[in-house]
Amino acid sequence: MKNNLKILFLLFSLLLFISSCEKDLYDEVIQNGKNIKISKVSIKDPTVFNNLNLMSEIQKVKEKQSINHTTGKIVYDSINDFYFDDENGIKIEDGNFESYTFKIYRESNITSYDIENIVFTSNSTGNYNVDLVKYELSENENEKINNGEFINLSLNTQITNLSRYNLAPCYEVISVPVESNEQGGVTWSYNIIIEVDCPDGGGGTGGGTGGGTSGSGTGGYEGPSGGVGSSGTGSSGEGSYGSDPILTSPVGGYTGGSSGLLVSPCKKTKNQLDKYATLKPALVTLAGTTSASQENGIYIYDTATSTTANPVQNLPSTTIAGVTAVGLPNPTSPNKYTVIAHTHDESGPLGTGSYSIFSWQDLTRLAELIHDGHMDNDNFVFYLATADSTRYALTTEWPTAFADYFDRRKTYGIPESPTNLDYDKALKLDATEKKYYSNAPANNKIHLTSDKDDDLEIFLKMRKELELDFTLFEVDPTFTTYTKVSLKSDGTIKRETCN
DSSP states (O other), rough: OGGGGOOOOOGGGOOOOOTTTTTTHHHHHHGGOOOOEEEETTSSSHHHHHHHHHHHHHHHHHHEEEOTTTTTTSETTTTTTEESSSSSEEEEOOOOOOOEEEEEEEEGGTTTEEEEEEEEETTTTSSEEEEEEOOOOHHHHHHHTTTTTTOOTSSSSEEEEETTEEEEEEEEEEEEEEOOOTSSEEEEEEEEEEEOTTTTTTSSSSSSOOOOOOSTTTOOOOOOOOOOOOOOOOOOOOOOTTTTTOOOOOOHHHHHHHOOTTHHHHHHHHHHHHHHHTHHHHHHHHHTTTTSSSOHHHHHHHOOOOOOOOEEEEEEEEEEEEEEEEEEOOOOOOOOEEEEEEEEOOSSSSSOOOOOOOOHHHHHHHHHHHTTTOOTTTTTTTEETTTTTTTTEEEEEOHHHHHHHHHSSSSSSSBBBBBOOEEEEEHHHHHHHHHBSSSSTTSSSSTTTSSSSHHHHHHHHHHHHOOOEOOOOEEEOTTTOEEEEEEEETEEEEEEEEE
């Protein structure tokens, strides 16, 4: 079975303590880790849609679905009593197997802090196994996963085969820390689930099926074919859990997914500063213009390299209702934005001040650029410097999920117009904007003269209540120190400094 459990993850080398039972597996991981590949995925992607074996298994679930009218897009499985988000998943490839993991929602358990995923993993026959993976979490543990913190899930994970509703007892969960902050605390991690030999033998619960001899030991799992356990002392039955690994990592939390398998937000900001030597001084210079009476901005295209002479360029200005603001035009083909930075000046849109944090219009325009394919989704960082002496950086692991919320057009790729507007969604978004933003002073809203600390708290509250997928950083005046800010369960702000 060890030969079938080929490496799952490149970063196993970060494990400092492993049990003797894990040692052999760890050696295989180090040897084969170079094969791992992680990516974001939607079933709308051509590579998924054209995978007939995978779509066959997905369709078996979708045949039992009806539309969740709350979201309008997440589909409902009436037999198994759950919704699953088929647009914002992760794909894991290790050179031998691949898996697709999506988040599950249950209306009957909306107050739970548990995270559930549906996982489609390729097997040795060329088909796909379908499993439910449940992480039983406390409120504190759920909050940590939302914030990308280290969680050891070895004792609170359940795996259920969806076709037979059997729990598989022979598996092992390993939590892997990836990044630490300067205080030594883990700030980013991922968790993996692997199948292991059942310690007490047995071809299965009651005996392996197929050509194997019935096993009578405890702890075995009934494989669907080819049970090979010998009486009492044999290894576990070979089948969907006998020879094929389950590749997955938690996709969940209110942001739609916090799996550390993807490039972490801290790493994104650092990668860009390392790649573009002129970016940091350009950001410092830009932040120094907030006392002007107009917005200013800069950008970098994804086609720029570390040796590009002048990667940082100025954004054009535009005049709206007599107010000069930064324009965010579509980039020239084939370029995409990988950095956008702009200011909120001292005068603001009404000459009475400006927002100390990203405006609703900032977020809406970013959503349009994402949907129209104009952002370098895996790497982009969106910066803001304001006259209130605030500096922020924003990025997201799941750009499509973020864009789905804000973009109110009927057809993406075409500018918003009276004929290209989803009016029902537009009305809902207008009402939501008014709940959190106001041009005039108002209690519990972000407005032009409100306190910057209050604005940050309201902005993070909005993120949590609307389940928006983005990570926000406070940035120091030299654009050297990036501090991730999030909202704790008690409503206070949590701050974690990136390395």
